[in-house]
Amino acid sequence: MLRAHTVDDVRRAEAAAMADLPDGALMQRAAAGLAAAVLDLLGGGYGRRVLLLVGSGDNGGDALWAGARLAARGVRVDAFLLSDRTHEAGLAELLSAGGRATRDLDDLDPRPDLVVDGIVGIGGRPGLRPDAVAVLERFADVPVVAVDVPSGVDVDTGRVDGPHVRAALTVTFGTHKVAHLVDPASLACGALHLVDLGLDLGAPAVEALQPDDVRALLPRPSVDAQKYTRGVVGVRAGSGTYPGAALLAVAGANTGLVGMVRYVGPERVADTVRAAHPEVVGNGRVQAWVVGPGGGDDAATMLAEARADDVPVVVDADALRHVTGTLPGCVLTPHAGELAAMLGVERDEVEAAPLEHAREAARRWDCVVVLKGHHTLVAAPDGRVRVTTTGLPWLATAGAGDVLAGLVGALLAAGLEPYDAASVGSWLHGAAATEAAAGGPLTASRVAVHIPQVVRETLAPPRSGMLG
Ligand SMILES: NC(=O)C1=CN([C@@H]2O[C@H](COP(=O)(O)OP(=O)(O)OC[C@H]3O[C@@H](n4cnc5c(N)ncnc54)[C@H](O)[C@@H]3O)[C@@H](O)[C@H]2O)[C@@H](O)CC1
């Protein structure tokens, strides 16, 4: 599991660790990891040129100590000091290693290979001051390595309300922070590299499933499995106007993860579904329903009928408009626009603070909420949040959500808890999209086709090491 903690969590863990360590030991670990990552990115040391942007706090200290290590490896290191206050020991170390420091923009090496953003870290307020904006603009074409977090983002919420750094790589310390995983800040981080500090941290604020976690959670048939014991999922979707949504939701449900798939909808649509998926049968008992894709005016009835069965329901698309009371045990799968309409706010507000809105929705409707986006969020009513880091921008395509709803429904019917069904479904959906795209465009139908292959690869035992 990839875990992200709040600033308070990190401060507490760092204080506990520092009580047992010599002064500055954590900063040395951080700086060593940062310097190694920068050397890796530069492809070597001697002759390379690095510009450090140094703020007043320990984030600047990390940059200076790492800069000293780089200078010792033959890198030309210029430090631009953004404040009258500078980490003194770090600055002295940089200068004695042969680095240079200035407060004058015109004194800087005009052509650095890399900028290191040590403006602010977890102690920073969101936004950047004009001097930081000016230097970033001057070197706008140079890749940036962010120290701990891209300066200017709101570390605990992932909001980006003002100017901020856009990094090619973020080297973080001790644990991931919320901003690394949650949009829109996650979009400013580039690749992530975690340097271990040996911190003892508690429960994370948000987490992201990794292949091992998905492997452990994925349902698989027991040796004496029958189709009914493996779970039956029902899909109520599609209408005369949107027959394709039914096909896609059924495609997402019918990937072999359950024993049986039922479809309930207009006869003409049912014929099309059966023609494409001959295994699919009609109405009957199910362990979970998927309701809403392409439902149009029938969505309210679809939701009421599914709810009458007293099994978990995945509520998607048109059915989301008909959610009234709480839905314990169910899963809502809105995109930002749909969630905004449900909460009575503007879409922009949801996009600016998806974590806050997903959490609020999960609390309000007392169910799991999947807020779809670049990094889809899965929020549980008890406050837990998982972030999906699989997938790619090509997945922003019509019908992809229908496939996801069907897939999550199948995992619910197979017996996963709603939080696991939603997060595992979202993870598989993203991974299947990446396989389907193979570096190029994709369509929603192709995502469904690739799900079994992703399940196969995920279930395969990890390759053994030398001792394995
Ligand atoms: N606490 C620890 O044990 C460790 C901290 N480390 C580093 O220390 C960082 C935290 O250091 P600090 O607590 O000193 O805080 P920061 O260095 O993140 O920033 C705080 C300083 O920046 C100023 N500031 C706040 N917002 C600003 C803004 N928007 N623009 C310009 N200046 C602003 C503040 O006045 C304050 O002086 C971490 O992010 C990490 O890089 C690492 O060395 C690992 C160990």
Ligand SMILES: [K+]
């Ligand atoms: K930074």
